[in-house]
Each structure stands twice: as C-alpha cells, then as structure tokens.
Amino acid sequence: MPTYASLALVAVAVSTLAAAPFYLSDYGVGLLIGMSGYVTLATAWALFSGPTRYVSLATVAFFGIGAYTVAVFSETLPYPLVLLLAAAIGGTVAAVVGLSTLRLAGVYFVIFTFGLAELVRQTVTWWEVNITGTLGRYIFLPFEGRHIYWQLLALLTVTMLIGWLIGRSRIGLALKAIGDDEAVAAHAGIDVTRTKLVLFVLSATIITLVGAIQAPRWTYIEPSIVFNPTVSFLTLIMALLGGPMRLWGPMVGAVPLFLLFEWLSANFPNHFSIFLGLLFILIVFVMPNGVLAKLEGIRKGAAQ
Amino acid sequence: MTLQLEVANLQKRFGGLVAVNDVNFSLQAGEIVGLLGPNGSGKTTVLNMISGALQADGGRVVFRGTELTRQKPHRIAQHGVARTFQLVRPLPTLTVAENVLVSFAFGRYRHWGREAEKLVEEKLEFVGLEGRGRERVGNLTYIDQKRMELARALASEPSLLLLDEWLAGLNPSELKTGIELVQHLQGAGITILLVEHIMEAVRALCTRCIVMNAGQIIASGPSAEVLQQKEVILAYLGDDHA
Ligand SMILES: Nc1ncnc2c1ncn2[C@@H]1O[C@H](COP(=O)(O)OP(=O)(O)O)[C@@H](O)[C@H]1O
Ligand SMILES: [Mg+2]
Numbered sequence: 001m002p003t004y005a006s007l008a009l010v011a012v013a014v015s016t017l018a019a020a021p022f023y024l025s026d027y028g029v030g031l032l033i034g035m036s037g038y039v040t041l042a043t044a045w046a047l048f049s050g051p052t053r054y055v056s057l058a059t060v061a062f063f064g065i066g067a068y069t070v071a072v073f074s075e076t077l078p079y080p081l082v083l084l085l086a087a088a089i090g091g092t093v094a095a096v097v098g099l100s101t102l103r104l105a106g107v108y109f110v111i112f113t114f115g116l117a118e119l120v121r122q123t124v125t126w127w128e129v130n131i132t133g134t135l136g137r138y139i140f141l142p143f144e145g146r147h148i149y150w151q152l153l154a155l156l157t158v159t160m161l162i163g164w165l166i167g168r169s170r171i172g173l174a175l176k177a178i179g180d181d182e183a184v185a186a187h188a189g190i191d192v193t194r195t196k197l198v199l200f201v202l203s204a205t206i207i208t209l210v211g212a213i214q215a216p217r218w219t220y221i222e223p224s225i226v227f228n229p230t231v232s233f234l235t236l237i238m239a240l241l242g243g244p245m246r247l248w249g250p251m252v253g254a255v256p257l258f259l260l261f262e263w264l265s266a267n268f269p270n271h272f273s274i275f276l277g278l279l280f281i282l283i284v285f286v287m288p289n290g291v292l293a294k295l296e297g298i299r300k301g302a303a304q
Numbered sequence: 305m306t307l308q309l310e311v312a313n314l315q316k317r318f319g320g321l322v323a324v325n326d327v328n329f330s331l332q333a334g335e336i337v338g339l340l341g342p343n344g345s346g347k348t349t350v351l352n353m354i355s356g357a358l359q360a361d362g363g364r365v366v367f368r369g370t371e372l373t374r375q376k377p378h379r380i381a382q383h384g385v386a387r388t389f390q391l392v393r394p395l396p397t398l399t400v401a402e403n404v405l406v407s408f409a410f411g412r413y414r415h416w417g418r419e420a421e422k423l424v425e426e427k428l429e430f431v432g433l434e435g436r437g438r439e440r441v442g443n444l445t446y447i448d449q450k451r452m453e454l455a456r457a458l459a460s461e462p463s464l465l466l467l468d469e470w471l472a473g474l475n476p477s478e479l480k481t482g483i484e485l486v487q488h489l490q491g492a493g494i495t496i497l498l499v500e501h502i503m504e505a506v507r508a509l510c511t512r513c514i515v516m517n518a519g520q521i522i523a524s525g526p527s528a529e530v531l532q533q534k535e536v537i538l539a540y541l542g543d544d545h546a
Contacts, residue, residue, distance in 0.1 A: 170409050170416055173398075177406045180395035186377040187355060187387055189410035189460055245397075 014157055021146035029145040035258045036152040037214050041231070042238040042250035043159050044206035047166065048199040050244030051175035058097070058113035060231040061120040062090045062204045066211025067218075067226040068124060071137040074216075079141065083212055090208025091201050093120075098200040102193060114232070121227035128223070136222035143216045151213045159206050163247045166199075175199060233276065234261065241283050243290020252291055305332040308368060308495045309354070309464055315362035316349050323349045325519040327363070331464070336486070336496040338506045338527065341516035342539055347499045348390055350516075351466045354497075355387045356380040367464065384412050386462035388470050390499075392449045394441035400452050401437030404428060404459045411460025427455040431485065447478055454485070465489065468499045483508050503531070515539065 017036075021029045041059060049056050069086035077085065101112050128135050166172040174195045177185040186192050215221060234257070242253025257279075265272050287294040309331040316324040324346040331337055339347050352358040354365050356377035365372040372380050386407070395403050404424045408415045415423055428437055431451040436444075441452060450470060457465060471482045483505055489496060490509075500506050506513065506527060513530040515523040517539040523530050530536060 173402065173406060173409055176398060176402075177395050180397050181393055183357060183377070184389075184393045184395060185406070187357070187381055188407040188456065189378050189381040189412070190406070191376075191378050 014153070017153055018150060021149055026145060029149055031259075031262065033145060033149045033152060033214065033217060034262065035255060036149060036156055037210055038234065038238060038258045039251050039254040040152060040156040040159055040210050041207055041235045042242070042254040043156065043163060043247075044203050044210070045235050046239045046244035046250045047159070047163055047206075048196075048203035050239070050246075050249070051172070051179045052196060052199070053179045054102070054196070054200075055110045055236065056113045056200075056203075057110060057229070057232045057236065058116045058204070059207055059235045060227055060229055061113075061117040062094065062207040063211035063231055064117075064120065064124070064223070064227040065090050065093060066208035066213075067215040067221055068137075069208075070141075070212045070215040071139050071221050074139055074141055083209065086208050086212035087205050091205040094201040094204030095197065098197045102196045102200065114229070117227065117229060117232060121223050124227070125223045136220055138220055139216050139218065141216040145217070148213060148217055152210070155206065155209055155213065160247065162202070167247060171195060171198070230273075230276070233280075237276070237280055237283060240288075241291060243292040245289070246292050249290050249292050307331075308333045308335075309497075310366040311350070311354065311363070312366075313363035314350065314353060314360055314365070316346070316353060316358060317361050322519050324353070324360075327516070327519075327521055329514050329521065329524065331495050331497060333463075333495055334490065334493055335511060336490055336498055336509050338510035338513040339497055339499045339516065340501075340506065340513055340536075340540075341522075345516040345539075346519040347516055348468055351387060351468055351497070351499065354380075355385060355466060378410070381407075381410075381460050381462075382412055384461070384463040385466065386411075386457040386460045386464070387466040388450075388453045388457050388468055390468040390472075392446070392453050394444075394449050394452060396440075396442055398441065399437060400428065400433060400439050400441055400444065401425075403441060403452055404437075404455045407456050407459035408461075411462075413461055424459065427459050428452075430458070430488075431455045432481070447474060450474075458489070462494060464495045464497070466497050466499075469501065470498075471500060471502055471505045479505065506531070 020032060024032070041063070045056065045059055048054065066086045069089055070082055073082045073085060097116060101109060104112055125135070166175070174185065174190045177188065177190060178192055178195060182192050211226065215226070218225065238254040238257045239250040240253065241257060242251060243249030261272070264275050268275070307330060311327060311329050314324055314327040315322070327346075327350060339350065341347055349358065353360045354372070356372065356375055356379070360373060363373070367383060367385060370383055372383065372385070395406065398406070401424050404427055405420055408420045408423050424437065425434070428434055431454050433448060433451050433455065436448070441449060444452060454470065467486070471479060474482050479502065486496065486498070486509055498506070498510060510527045512525065513527045514521055515530060515536050522539060523533050523536050
C-alpha cells in the first residue's frame with residue numbers, strides 16, 4: 001500500500017537527485033547521466049524479461065534505434081516530436097519482432113534477439129554507406145549535460161512508476177504466471193501471446209527513449225558506437241545482479257556495476273571484457289536470483 | 305437434458321502413431337462421465353484437444369453451441385471449460401492464493417481486487433485449504449497441491465470441468481473426501497469429464513462411462529453395464545482375467 005510517508009520519501013529522493021547537477025562538476029554530471037541511463041535500461045529490461053524469463057539481448061538494437069532517430073531528425077523536427085517518433089519506431093519494431101519471436105522458447109529467443117541487434121546495426125550501416133553516403137552523423141542540440149540528465153531522471157521515474165503499477169495489477173500477475181508455466185497460464189484464461197507482446201513493446205519503447213535522450217551527449221555517432229553489443233550485456237548483468245523479479249532489483253545492480261565499469265574502463269581499458277565475463281560467471285553461480293533475493297534469504301535464515 | 309459438449313470424429317496423430325482415432329461422444333449438462341482406458345489409450349490427448357492444449361488433426365469440439373476447435377486455450381477457458389493436469393502443475397513462484405487468483409482474474413467473469421480475494425478464500429476453503437493462501441505452493445504436500453489445482457480450475461468458474469486422474473495417489477480417506485468434493489461440484493451444476501483409473505471412484509461418481517483403447521472408443525454406456533463388458537475387462541487386465 002502506498003502510504004503518504006513512502007510517497008513523500010520518493011518525492012524527496014527524486015528532487016534531491018534532480019538538484020544534484022547544481023552541486024557537481026561536469027564529470028559528476030556525466031557519471032549521473034551514464035548511471036541513470038543504465039538504471040533505466042536495466043529496469044525497463046526487467047519489466048519484460050524479469051517475470052517472463054525471456055532473456056533479451058536486443059537492448060542495444062532499440063537503444064541504437066533511438067539514438068539514430070535523433071541523429072536523423074533532430075535538425076528537421078522539433079525535439080519533443082523527435083522523441084515521440086523514436087518511441088513510435090522502437091515500439092513498432094518491437095511489435096513486429098515480438099509477434100514473430102515470442103513463440104520461440106528459451107535459448108532460441110536469446111540467440112534471435114542477439115542476431116536482431118546485429119541485423120539492425122548492419123542494416124543501418126549499409127543504408128548510411130550506400131544510400132546516404134555517410135557513416136557517422138553529427139547531432140547539434142543545445143543541451144547541456146544536466147538537461148539530458150533531467151530527461152533521463154524523468155524517464156526513470158515514469159519507468160519505476162509503471163513497474164510499480166504493473167506489479168499491483170492483473171497484468172503483473174499474468175506475467176508471473178507466464179514465467180512459471182505458459183501452458184497453465186493459458187488454461188487459466190491468460191492471453192499469453194498478447195501479454196508478452198504488450199510488455200515487450202513497452203520495455204523496448206522505454207529502451208529506445210534512453211538511446212534517444214542520450215544521443216546528444218555524443219555529438220557524433222556512428223553504428224559501432226550506438227549499436228555496441230556491450231550495452232545489451234551490461235544491461236542484462238546489472239538486472240541479474242540486483243534481481244530482475246523485483247522492482248528495485250535492477251537499480252540495486254546497476255548503480256555499483258556502472259561505477260565499477262567506469263573505473264575499470266578508465267584504468268584497465270584493455271581487460272574490460274575479461275572482467276565483464278568473470279562477473280557474469282560469478283553472478284550466475286553465486287546468486288542467480290540477484291542480490292535482493294540473496295539478502296532476503298539471509299534475513300530469513302537469520303530469523304529462523 | 306441440455307447438450308453441453310459434443311465431440312465429433314476427433315483425431316490426433318503423433319508422427320506415425322494415431323493417438324486418438326475417430327472419437328465421438330457428447331455430455332449432457334450436469335453429468336459426470338468417466339473416460340477410462342489403459343495407459344496410452346489417448347484419454348489425456350482427448351482432454352488436451354478439448355481444452356485447446358493440442359490442435360486436433362480432424363473432427364470438431366462444440367461446447368454449448370460454440371465451436372471450440374482451433375480456438376486458443378485461454379479463449380476456451382473463458383468460454384467455461386477448465387481442467388486439471390495429470391501431473392500437478394502448480395505455478396511455483398506464486399503463493400497458493402495467487403495460483404487460484406490467476407483463474408479468477410482471467411477466467412470467465414474476470415474478478416479482481418477485494419472481491420477476488422474473498423472468492424479465492426472461499427475456493428480454498430471449499431477444497432480444504434482454508435487459511436493456507438499465503439504459503440508457497442512448493443511447501444504443500446502432493447495432495448494439497450492437487451487440492452490447490454482443483455481450486456484453480458474452479459476459480460475460472462467453468463461449466464465443464466476436465467479432471468485428468470485427479471484422484472490418483474490419494475490414500476483411502478483422502479479418496480473419500482475427494483469423491484465428496486466432486487459430488488459437490490455436480491451439485492453446483494458443473495458437468496464433469498473424469499479420466500480415472502480408480503474403479504471405486506468411477507462407480508461412485510459416474511453415471512456413464514466411455515472406454516478407450518488404442519485411440520478408439522471400445523465401449524460406452526451406463527457405468528454398471530460398461531464395466532462388466534468383456535472387452536473392457538480385456539483391455540484393462542489382459543486375457544487371464546476375461
Ligand atoms: N505430445 C505427444 N507427442 C508424442 N506422442 C504423444 C504425445 N502425447 C501423447 N502421446 C502418445 O499418444 C498416446 C496416448 O497418450 P495419452 O493421451 O497421454 O494416453 P492416456 O492419457 O490414455 O494414458 C501414447 O502412446 C502417448 O505416448
Ligand atoms: Mg493420461
């Protein structure tokens with residue numbers, strides 16, 4: 001139940017976070033942008049993949065679509081319209097992809113989504129080279145770091161709110177049932193295909209918006225930057241670390257991992273992927289259900 | 305008597321195996337009909353086709369005048385056909401109450417909120433799980449999981465219930481309770497197709513029986529008559545006992 005106290009707490013937290021850029025250096029604001037970006041990605045990813053257990057590696061496909069939409073249209077359309085357009089394109093791609101793939105089970109879905117990200121990247125590259133005759137694009141939007149951060153913070157707040165509402169609604173129950181046993185869910189009256197599709201599109205649309213909002217940060221983009229598969233893997237590992245079945249899980253995983261990866265890529269740029277791989281293995285073996293579940297388990301164990 | 309379910313020329317192949325071959329029968333409202341036959345004779349496959357888990361290769365299923373053939377399982381559930389599974393299939397990450405709530409929320413009349421919680425509690429009480437709603441299904445004994453599964457099936461408020469060996473694995477006193485539960489359901493006006501091996505239960509519950517062997521119906525009629533027929537005994541027990 002939402003008590004007024006917890007509502008007030010959320011309001012205080014959001015306004016504190018919103019005021020942070022006034023007290024931080026440019027570097028600090030840059031960190032906040034990256035962090036809120038990944039927290040939003042991981043939370044949005046877990047909206048669909050957490051309860052259904054469909055592990056998607058298509059995150060960067062949508063992220064890149066968002067960034068590219070901004071790069072292509074930011075000079076000809078007003079910015080809010082560009083964001084809407086990005087959301088519409090991301091959502092549409094997700095709907096088409098979802099309709100054709102959400103029947104795939106387990107590992108086939110993982111492989112397909114990974115392939116999808118590559119396919120989108122290759123298609124954009126081909127288009128830019130052969131049709132428009134460029135590879136990279138410049139983005140000139142009059143945004144400072146804090147403007148980008150505020151947009152991400154707003155998107156994150158909305159995403160958390162959506163996640164909270166889903167958790168209390170019929171559709172949240174349907175998702176959990178689907179994650180447990182699709183056949184039983186269907187025999188109980190749940191439209192399994194539609195439920196998965198709605199959540200996949202919702203999750204992908206938010207992910208697209210993260211890419212769109214972050215794009216101006218780069219000034220110059222090209223496919224290898226915005227379609228970098230590391231984004232998909234990082235999002236996945238962050239959500240898994242915190243626990244994708246809980247609303248706060250992805251955030252709990254994303255914040256420390258983001259900081260760790262920042263530090264690693266600054267200090268050991270060549271060994272970054274080794275650390276990533278090791279961390280993956282560690283998480284899967286030590287706490288496959290995430291930190292929050294682990295803590296709950298420890299607390300329960302102590303209580304007994 | 306009103307016709308509840310009509311199954312006509314139902315057919316299912318798995319590769320070269322004809323699992324269900326030209327099966328025809330109908331159920332009248334309020335009946336409990338036994339579907340009998342040795343293991344592998346195609347009983348579960350028939351239930352799977354009625355409930356939409358499997359697509360029939362041929363034939364039709366008509367329920368209260370609505371064609372169910374080729375409809376999706378969730379549509380069939382919403383039309384008022386519920387089922388249990390031969391091997392219990394609880395939703396393991398949900399609580400007992402949530403397992404039952406799923407069917408209330410998405411079944412025939414779509415209940416939610418306080419009202420649904422009350423209904424869940426009533427159903428749990430009906431199957432003998434009162435006050436157990438907050439438990440994890442994993443903590444339930446096998447029998448209690450079966451009770452929970454019955455409550456979940458009933459929570460979609462069906463008028464036709466397909467029970468696949470729901471009474472199997474119960475001890476004698478549990479069996480007695482189980483039989484009484486099913487009788488209560490009949491009293492509430494639910495039509496039941498009962499796949500069952502336990503003859504005591506079949507005799508106590510079923511007015512009529514349909515016997516399958518190797519995908520085909522080999523006998524059907526009033527229970528007392530059917531259970532004495534020579535080929536039925538043969539199919540079940542082999543030559544020695546005939
Ligand atoms: N999904 C399936 N794929 C292949 N063969 C199956 C499948 N389901 C059932 N069968 C086969 O069909 C036949 C009938 O099975 P089933 O309907 O489960 O029998 P019963 O419930 O009467 O024991 C069996 O030979 C079984 O092996
Ligand atoms: Mg069977």
